Amino acid sequence: MKSNGRYADLAVINANIITVNNRRPRAEALAAKNGVFVAVGSTSEILELVGDGTRVIDAQGKTVVPGFIDAHCHPFSAAKTLITTHLSPTDAFNGSPRKIKSITDIINALKERAETTPRGEWVLGVRYDETRLEEQRHPTRWDLDKVSKDHPIHISHISGHIGVVNSKALELAGLTKESPDPDGGVFERDETGELTGVLKENAEFMFTSGIGGKPPIISLRSEDLGRKALRLVSEKYLSLGITGVGDAWTAPNGLKLYQTTHIPLRVYVMMIEDYFPLLKALGLRSGFGNNKLKIGPIKIVVDGAIAGRTAYLSRPYDGMPGYHGILVKKREELEGIVLEAHKAGYQLAIHANGDKAIEMVLNALEKALEEFPRDNHRHRIEHCTVVNTEILRRIKKLGVVAVPFSTYIYEHGEKIGKYYGDRVSMMFAHKSFLEHGIPVAGSTDNPCGPASPLLAIQTMVTRKSCTGEVLGPEQRISVEDAIKIWTLGSAYASFEEDIKGSIELGKLADFVILSNDPTKTLPASIKSIKVEKVVIGGTVVFE
Numbered sequence: 146m147k148s149n150g151r152y153a154d155l156a157v158i159n160a161n162i163i164t165v166n167n168r169r170p171r172a173e174a175l176a177a178k179n180g181v182f183v184a185v186g187s188t189s190e191i192l193e194l195v196g197d198g199t200r201v202i203d204a205q206g207k208t209v210v211p212g213f214i215d216a217h218c219h220p221f222s223a224a225k226t227l228i229t230t231h232l233s234p235t236d237a238f239n240g241s242p243r244k245i246k247s248i249t250d251i252i253n254a255l256k257e258r259a260e261t262t263p264r265g266e267w268v269l270g271v272r273y274d275e276t277r278l279e280e281q282r283h284p285t286r287w288d289l290d291k292v293s294k295d296h297p298i299h300i301s302h303i304s305g306h307i308g309v310v311n312s313k314a315l316e317l318a319g320l321t322k323e324s325p326d327p328d329g330g331v332f333e334r335d336e337t338g339e340l341t342g343v344l345k346e347n348a349e350f351m352f353t354s355g356i357g358g359k360p361p362i363i364s365l366r367s368e369d370l371g372r373k374a375l376r377l378v379s380e381k382y383l384s385l386g387i388t389g390v391g392d393a394w395t396a397p398n399g400l401k402l403y404q405t406t407h408i409p410l411r412v413y414v415m416m417i418e419d420y421f422p423l424l425k426a427l428g429l430r431s432g433f434g435n436n437k438l439k440i441g442p443i444k445i446v447v448d449g450a451i452a453g454r455t456a457y458l459s460r461p462y463d464g465m466p467g468y469h470g471i472l473v474k475k476r477e478e479l480e481g482i483v484l485e486a487h488k489a490g491y492q493l494a495i496h497a498n499g500d501k502a503i504e505m506v507l508n509a510l511e512k513a514l515e516e517f518p519r520d521n522h523r524h525r526i527e528h529c530t531v532v533n534t535e536i537l538r539r540i541k542k543l544g545v546v547a548v549p550f551s552t553y554i555y556e557h558g559e560k561i562g563k564y565y566g567d568r569v570s571m572m573f574a575h576k577s578f579l580e581h582g583i584p585v586a587g588s589t590d591n592p593c594g595p596a597s598p599l600l601a602i603q604t605m606v607t608r609k610s611c612t613g614e615v616l617g618p619e620q621r622i623s624v625e626d627a628i629k630i631w632t633l634g635s636a637y638a639s640f641e642e643d644i645k646g647s648i649e650l651g652k653l654a655d656f657v658i659l660s661n662d663p664t665k666t667l668p669a670s671i672k673s674i675k676v677e678k679v680v681i682g683g684t685v686v687f688e
């Protein structure tokens with residue numbers, strides 16, 4: 146619906162606007178029309194644009210920021226915390242504590258679910274964290290068999306890279322002690338070689354997302370359920386001030402659900418590498434779509450997870466001599482797909498956490514760029530967690546975008562200190578990225594980290610965990626820089642900095658009204674600032 150005439154559709158007056166536009170960092174009022182900002186200025190200037198049909202919001206001095214964009218998260222996985230059994234010690238969205246403390250608590254929660262689930266159907270649980278269970282270990286198939294032997298059961302670890310299934314699920318998948326580990330994955334075994342039910346990397350992805358182009362062993366039971374899940378998670382994200390997301394692991398069924406479910410969020414999908422040949426054959430390249438839904442990069446995974454202690458490191462894990470983590474992708478295979486997708490003109494989003502994995506990615510990108518030079522490719526390293534000066538120098542030189550975690554220190558601080566030791570001063574290295582002039586986007590990897598952008602900003606500013614531990618304080622950045630990363634930085638990572646990420650003329654009218662100014666709030670209280678209204682394309686979508 147286009148409105149004509151000189152008057153705005155929406156005006157916000159008497160506000161403290163943080164524009165994230167260098168030419169005019171602060172303003173008092175804004176106006177939107179046909180989905181975009183048509184004026185940013187003083188209240189008296191904006192009142193000139195108010196007519197009968199204009200909705201006027203008097204912000205009464207409250208703060209307005211551009212809509213937050215989570216450049217890398219997993220909406221469907223996050224939705225599982227809302228539609229399956231949530232086994233986490235913390236809320237997946239705002240990080241507040243919950244009541245799961247032991248494997249017994251997990252068994253009881255799943256039992257409740259099994260009672261209302263028809264025999265033979267999956268009982269699912271998500272986001273358990275063994276480091277915060279009394280037993281300090283992963284549950285096993287035998288623990289889950291206590292829930293039910295008639296239902297297949299799967300629970301996933303908070304890292305998303307590890308899971309556990311019961312005996313019925315192993316049977317359903319045709320897995321026995323004779324089954325070999327899949328490439329890039331591990332079936333954990335006991336002393337006798339028997340499968341314990343614990344699945345790592347590709348062994349887990351076989352169940353949750355499918356590997357090698359095969360569908361997952363578990364799938365959401367119906368499209369209706371998928372749509373319901375998407376609507377629920379969208380509401381949660383909006384309530385936190387998120388106006389756009391990068392879905393970091395999209396398969397065709399997910400793409401279809403985004404196309405057929407009405408949600409206000411803007412979505413940039415990262416297509417799982419298995420579908421690259423199909424996309425290429427169809428001529429669907431990165432950037433295809435519109436401002437609501439766009440095909441983004443080809444997503445490739447090279448190593449494991451920070452919270453799962455499977456990131457691939459050059460120096461072994463603290464307290465685990467000889468153990469470097471899990472490499473999911475072989476060098477030749479990585480270089481092959483990187484070259485092919487780069488050559489075909491796609492953006493790449495490559496998951497690499499450990500320094501050894503990041504080096505492999507940089508080598509692959511360097512080769513591809515040497516053979517087929519291309520400006521402004523904006524290839525991304527997702528997470529890009531453990532870095533060093535040489536890595537930073539190479540990232541800058543190659544023009545790569547870093548997409549580090551923003552809430553991991555808060556959620557996982559305790560285990561990160563234990564697993565990575567002094568490496569932590571060069572992990573989630575926001576300050577170093579900025580100092581090296583590397584483009585950096587905001588991301589939580591939700592549900593692996595809590596989704597709240599305000600908690601993210603707080604964590605980037607304080608480097609403080611939920612238990613009060615400070616990790617790598619040398620990587621602290623200012624509130625202004627953190628906001629910029631979460632808006633314009635994320636927009637850049639999807640080639641959209643010309644249309645979103647700041648409050649300026651002609652850009653999409655996506656913004657958030659906050660109860661307080663984060664730049665004037667005690668850093669440790671930023672997460673408690675209330676999101677009062679969220680506007681996407683000039684329409685209020687949350688209040």
Ligand SMILES: [Zn+2]
Nearest residue numbers: 217219393590
């Ligand atoms: Zn991810």
